[in-house]
Amino acid sequence: MKILITGGAGFIGSHVVRHFIHKYPQYNIINLDLLTYAGNLENIKDIEDAPNYTFVKGDIQDIDQMRGLFTKYEIDAVIHLAAESHVDRSISDPFVFIKTNVLGTATLLQVAKEKWQDNMEGKLFYHVSTDEVYGSLEDTGLFYEDTAYDPRSPYSASKASSDHFVRAWHHTYGLPVVLSNCSNNYGANQFPEKLIPLFINNIINEKPLPVYGKGINVRDWLYVEDHASAIDVIFHKGRNGETYNIGGHNEWRNIDLIKLLIKLTDAKLGRPEGSSEKLITYVTDRAGHDLRYAIDASKLKDELGWVPSLQFEEGLGKTIDWYLENKDWLANVISGDYQKYYENQYGSAIG
Ligand code: NAD
Ligand code: TDX
Secondary structure, eight states: OEEEEETTTSHHHHHHHHHHHHHOTTSEEEEEEOOOTTOOGGGGGGGTTOTTEEEEEOOTTOHHHHHHHHHHHTOOEEEEOOSOOOHHHHHHOHHHHIIIIIIIHHHHHHHHHHHHTTOOTTOEEEEEEEGGGGOOBOSSOOBOTTSOOOOOSHHHHHHHHHHHHHHHHHHHHOOOEEEEEEOEEESTTOOTTSHHHHHHHHHHTTOOEEEETTSOOEEEEEEHHHHHHHHHHHHHHOOTTOEEEEOOSOEEEHHHHHHHHHHHHHHHHTOOTTGGGGGEEEEOOOTTOOOBOOBOOHHHHHHHOOOOOOOHHHHHHHHHHHHHHOHHHHHHHTSTHHHHHHHHHHHHHHO
8 A cells, every 4th residue: 555644744744654654564655745844854764764665845735746646656545634733823824724724635635536536446535633623612521523613713724624625525526535633732743832842842941931821721632642543543444434533531721731741841850849830921812712622532432442542641751751852853943933933922922
């Protein structure tokens, strides 16, 4: 099988590529990535010489390039992760989200349909999506696969739109598809614009920790390697046309998570317990900040037998260790444009 993985130089994609390269030497993996600010070949350096691996730099919006790539590599299946993924960036610059997430996904769907339409047998378009498409929960309740879509940020609206197009290509053209909607991921190689790596980096450097609003928003956190293993299971066993929610049964209020992160990181740095709590700085809330996400992943458990493997403190500990051991990786990604982003996003609030 020849599998096109898009966005494989990004955070989750790099773990998915590594997982498939090692576990399925009989598959050929073609990793297509535009290498935007979020894409980094360092994330997959350890597997770049694997015999079943090919990297292609390219844009999912470029239909001619995608047609050429499907023909050249005789693609049988797609695992589509390439996207713009950061909510705050979608608030300041929504159009790149619409272009990449909506038009890019539609482009890939159209090319897959063109190339596979004579024989759809054994073909699969797997679309990786997010729990944010379901909107925001109050203190109780969970997102189910049939929860009505209610996206509220430009990011989640673009992901919701892409999900709709995937289902449209399935129902209209018979494209074999499967979708998954996952909760917040954390782990190695996450770009330090997202809460956990941003805060680890700032704790290390004794910089302010910008907590949006009152810090009472709730997210359901899943270790990234568990997401990769869920994608593996759904790719191989998921039913055509179905959607599977993926989650960690692991809800945390931001402020509680931040205090745990401080405790674990201070301990690893040999600082007195809680000493970095003084860095907590409450800043203006994110516009339209969704209060709570929480996933019911029982369909995935009951139908396909997948459950998360790691406890949160263990996963968080491994994540902090990775950032402490990979200071060069961190230094490289926070040079250049990151400084401009940081200044625009936080400058006036925390200096
Ligand atoms: P990321 O931002 O770390 O990586 C995205 C990758 O896509 C980068 O390597 C980037 O270079 C690439 N890319 C962007 N535009 C492209 C284009 N036009 N053509 C080709 N490649 C392009 O994102 P992530 O956090 O790894 O998320 C991966 C996927 O998983 C996304 O679809 C996201 O919506 C989804 N998701 C993420 C989370 C999370 O917590 N991070 C949770 C659920 C779902
Ligand atoms: O500086 C910050 N301060 C802060 O309080 C940042 C960056 C975040 N936050 C809050 C906002 C959220 O309530 O922390 C929470 C997590 O924020 P992010 O890491 O930006 O994640 P979130 O907005 O929840 O979205 C993530 O999960 C779903 C991913 O970025 C998405 O790609 C994914 O689809």
